[in-house]
Every structure is written in structure tokens, then in C-alpha cells.
Amino acid sequence: MHADAQDQGRCPFAHGSEEVVDQLDPFGAPYLADPYAVFARARAEGRVFHSEELGHWILTRHEDIKAVLRDTKRYSADIANQPLVPFSDEVRKQLADLGFRPRRVLVDNDPPNHLRIRRHVNKAFNARRLRLLEPDIRELAEQHIDTFADQDEIDFVAALAWPLPALVIFRLFGVPADRLEIIKDGSRDRVTLTDARPTPDEQRRAAQGLGAFFAYCREIVADRTENLADDFPSDLIRSGQGDETAPDFDELVTIMYSILFAGHETTTGFLTHLLRRCLAQPDLWQRLRENRELVPAMVEEVLRLDPPVINWRRRAKEEVTIGGTVIPADASLLLLLGSANHDESVYDHPDEVDLGREAAQPHLSFGAGPHMCLGAPLARLEGQLVLEALLDRFPRLSLPEQELRFRANLRFRSPERLLVQLHQGG
Numbered sequence: 001m002h003a004d005a006q007d008q009g010r011c012p013f014a015h016g017s018e019e020v021v022d023q024l025d026p027f028g029a030p031y032l033a034d035p036y037a038v039f040a041r042a043r044a045e046g047r048v049f050h051s052e053e054l055g056h057w058i059l060t061r062h063e064d065i066k067a068v069l070r071d072t073k074r075y076s077a078d079i080a081n082q083p084l085v086p087f088s089d090e091v092r093k094q095l096a097d098l099g100f101r102p103r104r105v106l107v108d109n110d111p112p113n114h115l116r117i118r119r120h121v122n123k124a125f126n127a128r129r130l131r132l133l134e135p136d137i138r139e140l141a142e143q144h145i146d147t148f149a150d151q152d153e154i155d156f157v158a159a160l161a162w163p164l165p166a167l168v169i170f171r172l173f174g175v176p177a178d179r180l181e182i183i184k185d186g187s188r189d190r191v192t193l194t195d196a197r198p199t200p201d202e203q204r205r206a207a208q209g210l211g212a213f214f215a216y217c218r219e220i221v222a223d224r225t226e227n228l229a230d231d232f233p234s235d236l237i238r239s240g241q242g243d244e245t246a247p248d249f250d251e252l253v254t255i256m257y258s259i260l261f262a263g264h265e266t267t268t269g270f271l272t273h274l275l276r277r278c279l280a281q282p283d284l285w286q287r288l289r290e291n292r293e294l295v296p297a298m299v300e301e302v303l304r305l306d307p308p309v310i311n312w313r314r315r316a317k318e319e320v321t322i323g324g325t326v327i328p329a330d331a332s333l334l335l336l337l338g339s340a341n342h343d344e345s346v347y348d349h350p351d352e353v354d355l356g357r358e359a360a361q362p363h364l365s366f367g368a369g370p371h372m373c374l375g376a377p378l379a380r381l382e383g384q385l386v387l388e389a390l391l392d393r394f395p396r397l398s399l400p401e402q403e404l405r406f407r408a409n410l411r412f413r414s415p416e417r418l419l420v421q422l423h424q425g426g
């Protein structure tokens, strides 16, 4: 339902608004084909829509979304991990039997408890740890490139974007590389359970993977509690010793689970979008090769244009009015981060790559306010180092004709495959 129509006492679905609400369905064909065209149409029609089907109020504009993200008094983050399709009793029991007992720690926590945990995590996830990861990222990028450098064509997702960000996080966590499948598959299962529309069978299967992932996080905390090492989990435990505000055992397990998920699923999508954008525009690859100072701006533009977390969620704690629309207390809000980043009232030529763009209005791809993404500096660093390694090794890359496929779900968007031609021999 479009709010302006409602205010004026007209049919709430006048001016095609019902059609826009239909198109805003992340599981529908128009959205899957081009959500940005759908967002542009929605922005032109209104600031707030209501989708009965999704059970969310949908916000389209940069200004409104940023205000909601920053306002912890009127909006709660507690629905961040709430499944779109509620778990069946059977799956609930299955997860309990597997020991899946996540606590509210970061992304779905509210003040003052969120601040308590975030303070401890910030201390351990610090600039020194990030600096230490830089040579690891370079080494992993080179290693992966070596595995495909002599091929004519690769799927960039399978060859690099899927494994690399997880292996970076593993170095941070002191996790051996042979855990790649359990963590990557468990993370995909998590998206299935929270953001997709799984059948009962798919729910049961995904719950098994999620349980294994969570159990491994418990193993990490149990091990480091006994054997402190030189890694992020140990730093977190060490810095909390003797401090009664420090996260307890179960909170530590959920912090591991939270970062081990957030730290790669998103960055896999980001690296894929980054390479695609670099190759989609004639001469851009060459320009970047000749002037490496443009790389950080390219990274920022791709984060803005193609946020891998395209939507986010908050819950209104009280009745609120946004752009003239009254939203009831307890309503779930869907914040279209991808729409905010293309908002023409904030960005000139919003759909184009502009490497000279002023950063006066930061994009919202990492959220805003107290929940602002913990790993933003790491994601940016991975983007820059991987892009530089590819620019060094491949003078000419190109995209063959292909149809990109995206997995239908509420919040995450990145191509499942990206075919790239490597042009051996010049």
C-alpha cells in the first residue's frame, strides 16, 4: 500500500502502487531480473510501502533508511536473524538437539547489551589484527590465481570469490583450511533458514548444516579457553579476563558464529560484483591498470552500486510516522539499502560508476549507527588487494555472454557464477 494515496483517501492501490508492491517481492521475477529498476520505480512513487505478502513495511529513500538505522531508541535490531518462514516444531527440536542455542550478541542485539559486547569485540578485532591479515590476503589471492592462471575461462566465484574471504577469516580465527566446506555450507544453510522460503525438507537439511557449523564454533571457544593462542578468539577471551562485563561462554560461541558467517558470505558477493563491474565497462580495466590510485574509489563505487546485502531489517518499537505514513508499533521494516544507494536525491547519475565521486553522502552498504559493520575495513582491504593482484596478473580479461543467476532470498544478492575469459597469450 502506498502511503501518499492512503493520506489522500484514494484507493490505496491507485497509480500502480499495488504493482510496485508486487514487484518489490524479492522472490518475484521482476526483482530477481533487476531490483534496481524496481527500486527506481518505487522511489518515484513513494517513500514507504506495505507488503502484506512479506509482512514488512518497505522503505525506499536514503534519508529515511539512514535515520532508522541510527535510531536505537525507536527501532530494534532484534528481528535481524528472524526466519522469514518460521521453523517447524520438528526443526526447532532438531536444532535444540544439535545444541544450536545462539544468544543475542551483535547484529540482533539492542543497547545497552549490544554496546557491552561490541566494546569487547572492537578491542580484539582491531587495526593491528587487520594489518597482520594484509600479507595473508595477498598470499591467498596469489595462490588462488596460480590455480587458474593458465586457463582460458573460469567461473570467478568458484575459483576465488567463494573460498578466499572464508580462508582470510580462518587465518584471523586460527581455523584450519579443511573446515572450509563446513563453514561455507553451514553459512549457505543459514541463509536458507533465515532469508529464503525453504520447504520442510529443505529446512530439515539446512538445520543439520547449521547445527554442525554452530557446534564447530563451540569447539573453537572451548579449545581457546584452554589454549590461548595468537588469534582473534584468544584475544577476545584474554581481554575479557577479570572483567565482569566480558561475554560469557555462550555469548563467545555466538560471536564466533556471527563473525564466521558475516565475514565471508558478504565478501564473496562483493568480490564478484567488483570484478564484474571492472569488466562491464569498456576500457575501465585498462584505466585501473594504468592508475592504481583509482582502486579504492572503484571499491567504494561497487559497494554503493551493488551492495551484497541489498536489504536489511529493523522493528519499530513504537508507532512511528515516516514520510506521512503511520507505521504501527511492532511492525517489521525492510530497509532497501540498494535503493538508498541509488537515490537520485543524494547521488548524481546514481546508476553509473563515477571514480571522482565526492564521498559527501556515504553509501549504506555497511549499515549505519551503532551496528555499522564491524568488518567494513577488512572487506574494503580484501577488495583492493584482490583487485590489485588481478590487475597485476591479467592485462586483458573479459566477460563472455552469460546470464547471471541470483539466489532468491530476502537480503543477500550476488551472482551465483561469473564466467571470465582470461585471454592467454595476449
Ligand code: HEM
Pocket (backbone or CB within 6 Å): 069, 077, 106, 107, 108, 118, 258, 259, 262, 263, 264, 266, 267, 270, 307, 308, 309, 312, 364, 365, 366, 367, 368, 369, 370, 371, 372, 373, 374, 375, 376, 378, 379
Ligand atoms: C562487503 C562485505 C560486507 C557487507 C556488505 C556487510 C554488510 C553489513 C551490514 C549491512 C550490517 C548491518 C549493519 C546495521 O545493522 O546497521 C553488517 C553488520 C556486521 N558485519 Fe558486515 N558486511 C560485510 C563484511 C563483513 C566482514 C568481512 C565482517 C567480519 C570480519 C563483518 C562482520 C559484521 C558484524 C559482526 C556485524 C554486526 C555488527 C553489530 O551489530 O554491531 N562484515 N554488515
